[in-house]
Amino acid sequence: MNKIVLGEPLNRVDGRLKVTGGAKYSGEYKQPGLTYGVLVPATITSGTVTAMDTRAAERAPGVVAVITVFNAPAVPGFQKDAVKPVRGLKLFNDNKVYFNGQPIALVIAETFERATYAAKLVTATYAETPFETSFEKNFDKGVVPNNGQYKDYVRGLADAYKNAPVIVEEDYKLPSEMHNPMELHVTIAAWVGDDEVHVYTKSQGVMGSQRSVANAFGLATEKVHIHSRFVGGAFGSSLRTWPHEIAAVQAAKLVKRPVKLTLTREQMFTSVGYRPLTIQKIGLGATLDGKLVGITHESHSQTAVYEEFTENAVAVSRFLYASANANTRYRVVPLNVGVPCPMRGPGEATGAFALESALDELSYKLGMDPIALRLANYAETDPERNLPWSSKYVKECYALGASRIGWDQRLAHPGSLRDGEWLVGYGMGCGAFGAHRSATTVRIRLSADGRVVLWSATSDIGPGTGTAMTVIAANILGLPADKISFELGDSGFPTAPTQGGSQTVSSVGSAVHDVCVALRGRLYELSGLPVDSTTDIDYVRVLKEHGLPELELSGESKPDAEAQKYSSYSFSAHFAKVAVHPLTGQVRVRQLIAVVDAGKVISHKTASSQMIGGAVGGIGMVLTEEAVIDDRFGKYINGNLADYHVPVNADIPDIEAIFIDKPDPYINPIGTKGVGEISLIGVAAAVANAVYNACGKRIRELPITPDKLI
């Protein structure tokens, strides 16, 4: 057998389960005596619930209980004297309504149909108060975030761009964008007695979910069991424990039976976060030969009146390009809306659209090629932190992407390249996302039959965590992949970070690496060889000779001090070729190339899919996606997948991912930097810039729908 190498294009280890319907997602675990919970949303946008009539619902067939803001059993973590109070909205804890669609009751019934029907019978009367959902109208009410992490940033002189020979000063607007994972958010809660609970829920971090539930109900952490083996997409929407998850646990405690609470697609528009509506101002100043004199980046984003959400959209402008002068400002605008949360490439994707669009505008003003402009301002070290990069191969990304898309076919003058009725254009946009690593523990067991099992409380929301971990373990142990299994998604497993911020492979992969090296070393020791030997030995025979039924060990892996001496980022350069139909305003992305410097690639097939998927998300951001609130009522008017347009198959061309694939020498033992976020960051600008190159229309307000082009 050929030894599995890092980068091996292994088929997904859970592929068979996923193509046969055998993969069990959170809502699919059979529970004896299962009941169904359906939430009742408020129909006002701000005010209080003054009365509710639940009699009809209670009398409806099969209804077990109706929980409302007036009768809900107390949740310990909601109380003012709670040791670790629950963050954010405390569902049913009081009668205040902060946003339209906020749940005010929960109906629990014997079947899904009965609960759904009875939920419609619950009525409420309200005392309405004035509300604000219009971002534009409230733009000037933007405030510095309370969390203290977003002080105005100045390097050199503020607003230095204003005195430069060539200036770009523009506003860029992104609408609210919904994660819309295909799986509806769902939680099954099943208590064992009064002090122990099993929760099957859609979670990107089972240990975080465990802490949240334990805190909310005052339980010992080990008495809370979170199960989330398969997650049907999340993209950030399952980074935290949401109010409806707590409500499911609360309801199950009350009715003393398992409760399954599934959000409807419409409820997901108000209940599980989104990328917030943002208006950014970019000021760029350059010399006539294209050297940046100053960068100014300001961002206003929407948040909720009841909880602050912030994201670092302006950060990219501090480090992506060399400029002696740079300053950023960030304000949040609290509105009567559900609270946002991180969505794939949080902050950076938003910021990169504005910065990379503005750079493109600058290139036209200067009469410079957009790649040449970026090269003229290439940051050889991190200008924000004054540190060397741990690794950066962005010049290689530019060259590979340009060559692959046929950048030499691009005509500098917009609207010059035709293909029949279509105008054709090329554009590029870049992205960067911090390369992180958190402490992780992995347990490993070698059994007498030669099989290896690894456990870690990490997640797989789709990228293929288990597949990447199998590649690492197989590589180090010199075993075929089918001898290895990697177990995840359960809070009973050893500590791992939440799957977010592109850090899973770097964190968990490093721990898998370390524990496999330790296991191999132990086996060498038993064989009387030095621990760092490279001799092939028969593991099964070693166990047998020493009378061991199995060998199990676990180890923690965490970042070392050396890595702190460097600034570590993943980088991407996206290249798009689009066609614009001038009569209909239709935009077709004809080709998209994503070139990535993400360090070492561990699992080539799944990493490529991640890159391609991020690019699809970027196409949605730039061309189709927009969650719309009717500000007269404060309610989303397109809260479904027919009216909120995520890209479909016919919107997507063949997308190619190209990896630089050079290990980062400092960040971790496997040299990875992460691909989840940068796959999306920079895509929207690449496409928008290509649209401008095609037809000469600069659209600064996403999405670029046909009406904006005709």
Added chain:
Amino acid sequence: MADYSDNQSHEEDLEHSTRRSFFKQSTAFGAIALTPAALVRAAEHQWDEKIADVFEKMPLNIEVNGVKHSLKVEPRTTLLDLLREQLDLTGTKKGCDRGQCGACTVHVNGVRINSCLSLAVSNEGKKITTIEGLAVGDNLHPMQDAFIRHDGFQCGYCTSGQIMSAVALVKEGRTHSREQISEFMSGNICRCGAYSNIVKAIEDVKNSGL
């Protein structure tokens, strides 16, 4: 086919409500049901379900993945919820419950449909194939195998629907070009964005003559 217009459903609901009230008031359990302060009741010791079995559920004979079922189901239960909640065939997924995402695609008499838009009782005597019925023993259907090889999925939640659609697409003969495949697979949303790999998987199966 039966008319399931809003008006008719509404009238049925009213009728049920009246019949319910009669039963509740005529049994000892009525007293419990009418007590507003009763936050939890054990659904009247399953009496609701017992009543439903006799008066509200309709007989349904249906064949799912070659297994014949004689069931009694509520007329309002969708084929999707019947599969997932009552037959424990959770491979068919619910992504929207509105016919907008395709995650619930199954074959009814060989034709692909959104099972969330089909009432279970309207499938009397029909043969349903779900993702669980595609493989023969341990042998995967060529489309399942192609999805694995081309990595036509990530999270896997839309995958059952994609594969059921893809199998039907080949049978429909709508695989003449990449564009045609893309167009006729556009009723199945994949939020992870595996579209280009899905197209490759389908082309692969088509080219191998299956």
